Amino acid sequence: LGYGGNVLLRDLSFELRPGQVMGISGKSGCGKTSLLRAILGFTPLLSGRVEVCGCSLSAEGIDALRRHVAYLPQDLHLSAASVTELFDATLSLRHNMSCRREMLRRAYGFCEALGLERSMLDTVEAAKLSGGQRGRVLLSAALATTAPLLLLDEPASALDMQNAQAAAALITKVCADEGRAALVVSHNVTFDNTLYMGTPQTPQTSQTPQT
Numbered sequence: 001l002g003y004g005g006n007v008l009l010r011d012l013s014f015e016l017r018p019g020q021v022m023g024i025s026g027k028s029g030c031g032k033t034s035l036l037r038a039i040l041g042f043t044p045l046l047s048g049r050v051e052v053c054g055c056s057l058s059a060e061g062i063d064a065l066r067r068h069v070a071y072l073p074q075d076l077h078l079s080a081a082s083v084t085e086l087f088d089a090t091l092s093l094r095h096n097m098s099c100r101r102e103m104l105r106r107a108y109g110f111c112e113a114l115g116l117e118r119s120m121l122d123t124v125e126a127a128k129l130s131g132g133q134r135g136r137v138l139l140s141a142a143l144a145t146t147a148p149l150l151l152l153d154e155p156a157s158a159l160d161m162q163n164a165q166a167a168a169a170l171i172t173k174v175c176a177d178e179g180r181a182a183l184v185v186s187h188n189v190t191f192d193n194t195l196y197m198g199t200p201q202t203p204q205t206s207q208t209p210q211t
Contacts, residue, residue, distance in 0.1 A: 001031065001038050002046050008034055014195070018148070018179035021172050023190055026197030032185045033074060035197075036151045039183075040066060053148055070147035072138060074154045074185070080126040086134075087141050103144045110140035113170055115163065131158035139167060143174050150175070150182035156189055164189045 001009040009031040016022060024032045037043040039050050041062045050057035055065040080086035087107050088100070108118055114136040121137075129137065135158040142150060152171070156164035168189040175182050184191065 001034060001043065001048075003044070007046060009197070016149070016181040016183065018181055019176050020193065021175050021182045021184060021191050023194040024183060024185045024197065025187065025190070025194055030197040032197055033153055036071070036153055036183060036185065039151060040069060040071060068147060069149045069151055070142045070145040071151045072142040072153060072155055074157065082126055083121040083124065083129075083137060086126045086137055087144075099146070103141075107137075107140045107144035110143045110170065110174075111137060114140065114166060116140075132160070132163060135159060136163070136167065139171075143170070148180050150180060150184075152182060152184045154185050154187065156186055159188075161188065 001007070001012075012035075014022070024035065026032055034043045038045055039052070039057070041050075041057050045057070050065075052065045053068040055061045055068060057065055080088075084104065087104055108121065111121060112118060116133060116136055126134075135155065139152070139155045142152060142155075150171070155171070156167045159167060164186075168184075168186070168191065171182055171184060172191065174180065
């Protein structure tokens, strides 16, 4: 994995099964975000392969692969006047907008599970959400999709420890209950399976991921 022939990460192999969550932790610049982007084909692979739900990362298979993934970037700036518009802007990145009503119901439900009251969400302007509130709204939108694989880049970065732990617990519960898998980049919460990335090219694990 790298750019322009410069190797960022090598010798990494893992498999996530339905219901599993893996955290990714490490110093800035070690390739955490690049790993998520590589799974989607945004960061080039110098060698190796990526496969999601039987779809390979190739010119022929990349669109099918991406339909199996919900991606929440670390810095996602969407223009929206209300929380519902913010949900719509996020969900429109997915292909199955025919399920919009059900996705919105799920998204609001996840917001409430993360401590955001529906009455507040229905009245507040999206621009007036705090960083932590906005982060929880966007995480809820990602969870509301039905994608088998969640790629979440620092979903709890703007949250205090209590809310960050609640977010991690919700991600774990949703994956376990719905048979989905998640890769979660995070500096402030840990998961039972965590990939610790050291200096570039040298991934380390706190324990062997369940594969």
